[in-house]
Amino acid sequence: MKIYYEDSMPYAAEFFADLGDCQVFSHKSITAKQLADADVLLVRSTTKVNAELLAHTRNLKFVGTATAGTNHVDKKYLTERGIPFQSAAGCNAVAVAEYVLSSLFIMANKLGWQLQDKTVGIVGAGHVGTALQQKLTALGIAYQLCDPPLQDAGDQRSFVDMDSIMQCDVITLHVPLVTQGKYPTAKLFDALRLAQLNEQQVLINACRGEVLDNAGALALFEQGKKLNLVLDVWENEPNINLDLVPHVALGTAHIAGHTIEGKARGTEMLYQAVCELYQVPATKKLSDYLPVELHCLAIKPELSAWQNFEQLVLEVYNIASDNQEFMATVNSAEQFGYIRKHYPIRREFSAIKVNTGNFAQSKAIYALGFAKGE
Ligand SMILES: NC(=O)c1ccc[n+]([C@@H]2O[C@H](COP(=O)([O-])OP(=O)(O)OC[C@H]3O[C@@H](n4cnc5c(N)ncnc54)[C@H](O)[C@@H]3O)[C@@H](O)[C@H]2O)c1
């Protein structure tokens, strides 16, 4: 079996080496001819999988993306050719939820907020939206959910419409990029909707850049409109609109899902899918490879409950550092790609033990996802 995998998939060599002849490739240089003998093609979102890329493949039996988003894959074309496809749904939901939580603490400091008084509007209540819902519940922060497709499908949670979402203090977007159908998400936040936001609201986009009209946002900024935007994703990556960058409150290079766990879980999910397809027992698991985190944090009794929540969250992931590097260095498509490719190892809360002692809010700390200390 000839397996081609993208070089940004952590632990791909460890997972796939025994299954066949593995070839690692870069999205920058891969050609249709090189893939001619592929049986299995494994990518992340930087490789566009379409008729052009697969033009020479004759034996292709599986395409997988180790990501949640699938808009870089022409699924219709794969179906027409009868090639099974699988994504890694949910692999990085916790990572994105932790990114949003870090943004909330930093934005609360900037705006002089008490987070416990604010309401978060979650648009898209799938894997990421639900992971975020759980963390907000742990902290006792109010939220509203908007997800018409899930509501139609009979999800029993309580949902609101976009008009109610527009009243929330924070609006955070977690939808796939959908260009057609009953509930499209492309430019869901167009210039008209952006103009309705007031200067006390915060809008976070950590799903796909095309869900928010970047040119529209820039035009509003240039007209003097004050918007609090947190952008992890940008239209037309990696050729993003660099003029927009200095206007955003927090900006990052599409790394919300880039914890080591989030990325590696994607690889593991594709390993399981390939094993199933080839009816080989899946004997390897992520915990065989993930570095054991020895870091242990402690509650500080002299701080309030909310100060403790904040110090724990920011100790594990502080978006302000990523924002600082992004703002200082992003000046081209190449640099955008460079930041992503060289993103330092980031862990999820679950890798960090917290000693809570007799802290009254211990339950909340563990419900946030931290591991139990002594
Ligand atoms: N920035 C990152 O690193 C990162 C990481 C993970 C995912 N993502 C993006 O975020 C998206 C969501 O991820 P997920 O794992 O939660 O996916 P998911 O499929 O589990 O959930 C998406 C939810 O959005 C809902 N939805 C679709 N159209 C909608 C609309 N018009 N209005 C409201 N809700 C709508 C769906 O019903 C679904 O429940 C992915 O498709 C991907 O594009 C980005």
Ligand SMILES: O=C(O)[C@H](O)[C@H](O)COP(=O)(O)O
């Ligand atoms: O859709 C996803 O899973 C995320 O956007 C993911 O973080 C993309 O990561 P990349 O493929 O660019 O490494």
